[in-house]
Amino acid sequence: xxxxxxxxxxxxxxxxxxxxxxxxxxxxxxxxxxxxxxxxxxxxxxxxxxxxxxxxxxxxxxxxxxxxxxxxxxxxxxxxxxxxxxxxxxxxxxxxxxxxxxxxxxxxxxxxxxxxxxxxxxxxxxxxxxxxxxxxxxxxxxxxxxxxxxxxxxxxxxxxxxxxxxxxxxxx
Numbered sequence: 580x581x582x583x584x585x586x587x588x589x590x591x592x593x594x595x596x597x598x599x600x601x602x603x604x605x606x607x608x609x610x611x612x613x614x615x616x617x618x619x620x621x622x623x624x625x626x627x628x629x630x631x632x633x634x635x636x637x638x639x640x641x642x643x644x645x646x647x648x649x650x651x652x653x654x655x656x657x658x659x660x661x662x663x664x665x666x667x668x669x670x671x672x673x674x675x676x677x678x679x680x681x682x683x684x685x686x687x688x689x690x691x692x693x694x695x696x697x698x699x700x701x702x703x704x705x706x707x708x709x710x711x712x713x714x715x716x717x718x719x720x721x722x723x724x725x726x727x728x729x730x731x732x733x734x735x736x737x738x739x740x741x742x743x744x745x746x747x748x749x750x751x
Contacts, residue, residue: 583683584608587628590686595626597688600695614699618706624698626691632680635665637698639675639705641728642713648673651712658705664694665701675709677701 588608595602601613608628613621614637624637642648655667655675665679681694710718710728718725 581630583630584628587633587683587686591626591628591633591691594686594688594691598692598695612695614695614702616699616703618703622699622702624695626681629680632682633686635677635679635681635694635698637665637677637702639667639677639702640709640713642669642673642675643727644724645673645713648713651675651709654708654712658701662697662701664697667701 585607591608591610592604595610595612603611603613605611610626612624612626614624615621622637624635627634627636642651645651652669655669659666662679664681665677668676668678670676677698679694679697681690685693714724714728718728
């Protein structure tokens with residue numbers, strides 16, 4: 580662990596404590612923040628200190644059993660044009676995430692609040708349209724598919740995460 584990450588770990592902890600955020604410190608420089616929402620009960624967002632910036636990553640949804648994901652991909656690319664700090668990304672199995680980075684100089688309570696607010700706003704604004712594009716009305720009649728799609732997948736396996744969900748290493 581570098582001195583830069585160690586120093587940033589303290590700044591992140593101070594800023595997150597100042598915000599009153601519900602956090603879990605996974606290791607030095609790596610935090611999981613629980614963001615409460617309206618359309619989704621909660622979202623887990625990672626903050627991971629690096630040598631040059633703090634990575635931000637939040638799970639959006641699993642993309643399973645979609646006939647043609649191109650409509651969804653086109654939509655999120657268009658939405659990325661409206662985002663400042665975080666952008667939609669698709670991992671190697673096709674799941675959808677919000678990712679971004681925060682420079683070290685912005686790692687104070689205001690900067691972290693801004694980036695976490697952008698994550699939450701994106702999820703609140705886009706959740707329904709993303710689900711409609713990917714699944715249409717199939718989630719309403721299929722609770723099993725809905726639980727797979729909306730399962731928590733923020734880079735770790737919290738209690739209750741289905742065993743089929745891909746395990747992601749966010750420190751790549």
